[in-house]
Amino acid sequence: MAELKYISGFGNECSSEDPRCPGSLPEGQNNPQVCPYNLYAEQLSGSAFTCPRSTNKRSWLYRILPSVSHKPFESIDEGQVTHNWDEVDPDPNQLRWKPFEIPKASQKKVDFGLHTLCGAGDIKSNNGLAIHIFLCNTSMENRCFYNSDGDFLIVPQKGNLLIYTEFGKMLVQPNEICVIQRGMRFSIDVFEETRGYILEVYGVHFELPDLGPIGANGLANPRDFLIPIAWYEDRQVPGGYTVINKYQGKLFAAKQDVSPFNVVAWHGNYTPYKYNLKNFMVINSVAFDHADPSIFTVLTAKSVRPGVAIADFVIFPPRWGVADKTFRPPYYHRNCMSEFMGLIRGHYEAKQGGFLPGGGSLHSTMTPHGPDADCFEKASKVKLAPERIADGTMAFMFESSLSLAVTKWGLKASRCLDENYHKCWEPLKSHFTPNSRNPAEPN
Ligand SMILES: O=C(O)Cc1cc(O)ccc1O
């Protein structure tokens, strides 16, 4: 496949025409009486019409048939998708999952298999989030999906995703992420047994974090976000194309006669986009002490309370560790926020073993956690010198101000819960020396 082209920038007002139809964007207006190439004009709103300019999001799509050309939606089996946060009793324990098992293609063909792991809040009032794991082995054939409830931040962990969207095509590989916002139709081709994580936020969109005293540059730079370019197919599938809609947490399907990827041109600031995590410009302590992980925020979905996120997407990228006279791994802590962590590749600096690529952990509101006993012993004794941290690895965190509930699938049906997780802290012992204030010099 020829290399895909993208438009660079975050949240910009963009215009794109499929090169096969030059001039397909109307000039000077959105709704000509007849559009160029006799296309239909359709607006996709990602914010209230009346939002201030800084948060107003919409795009205009010029398409062969409008999205409304479909048979009625019918309810379908939800599988493992849920928004019921009362499925099981609350559990404040530290939870960890072994790598989520991908069904074997030889046993059962699964396309874009969504499994809800945890979440909180309420879809109908547009406030909350869900964390899903996708496990699949087959491309979506004549099937697309859209989410009426919120935005999907997709973190592939194993296998590439070729994502067809109404705005064009994106190839998203492990160590890249993409965001498909509310209402955007997409269909995913996969090439092997494929796994990844999804952070869904209801009613808000992801933004780049403010940089404060960092200044104008750093962390995820806006130009590294990539938006697809217009691409259409005029493909008839009489009665045979299925549009799946997640609406109020339930799944529905509608049949239509054509591919939904029939947008010849579009303009606007409401688009899907992708980002390569290797482009993250890491900022951290160069003197002493451990900076809070918010210094690694890639994207944030803000709540209405200043500084408090519905969810942040945070990464732990390869970097130098140089802090002097410092315990460098993550500190022990209890957090009013909930921390879900995943691992794309390699290992995580606070855990010697047990936290594996494709698995996850959840440290809920105020649940104590921190380095395992091994990590504590080593990091307290090591002679400090500049060192590479996390080379060849990528861990991430979905951190939320909501108190997350785990689903039945998460606790039981996934069969991946690690019953022994708590044991990694059992060997922690007291080093208290009541008669001697000064710690021993590291070797
Ligand atoms: O719990 C974790 O491993 C994530 C984390 C990392 C860090 O460096 C500081 C705080 C924190 O919650």
Ligand SMILES: [Fe+2]
């Ligand atoms: Fe933490």
